[in-house]
Amino acid sequence: MADDVRAVGVPASRFGRWVENFAARHGEYALEVRDGSLRGTAADGSSFVARLPFDALYDGPVDVGAFTGVAGPPEVWGVLLVRKGGFAVARMSGDRIVDHKIGQRHVQGRTKAGGQSQQRFARRRDNQARQAYEAAAEHAARILVGRIPAVRGLPVVTGGDHAAVDEVLADPRLRHLVVTGPWLAVPDPRRAVLDAAVADALAVRVDVHNA
DSSP: OEEEEEEEEOOOOGGGHHHHHHHHOOEEEEEEEEEEEEEEEEESSOEEEEOOOGGGOOSSSSSSHHHHOOOOOOOOEEEEEETTTTTEEEEEEEEEEEEEEEEEEOOOOOOOOOOOHHHHHHHHHHHHHHHHHHHHHHHHIIIIIIIIITOOOOOEEEOOOHHHHHHHHHHHGTTEEEEEEEOOOOOSSOOOHHHHHHHHHHSEEEEEOOO
């Protein structure tokens, strides 16, 4: 049977319990710090690689508690989710949303029409998408930059559609934003999607190999 390999997000507050459950399933294990991550290997050959949120590198003691202790978020950071159908922008203080905006824009779906009709339809869709990106950039500038002008190099977790996010970040007002991991694959943003994205951004990223 093929090995079971999967990636999970674990809230930092629960990572210690997650490691205990790993040991209960796989037996005694050894820890090591390597390449900025905390790694565990069990006697049965199973293993995990845990990485801190926000692309932070871990270089502390070989200890689960010490790893968890530095897994917190930056003091100020942001979230930017963009798809053709909408966007969500949030300014964060630690794990709290202190300002946000969620917007939806109607972008027509594809058509089976051909010729000039199809070309006009494509231009209309492009215009609608561009308006959505402009709105997202406007709110990102207001929420992530305009309210905190003293902050430079503000870390921002992004997600949605890669091309859409790139379009928004091309706005020169957002040049001081620093994109950090993880990339968040999300549907059209709604409040529940934003809340879930924040939780995912804060989670310890664990790659698990079950032998």
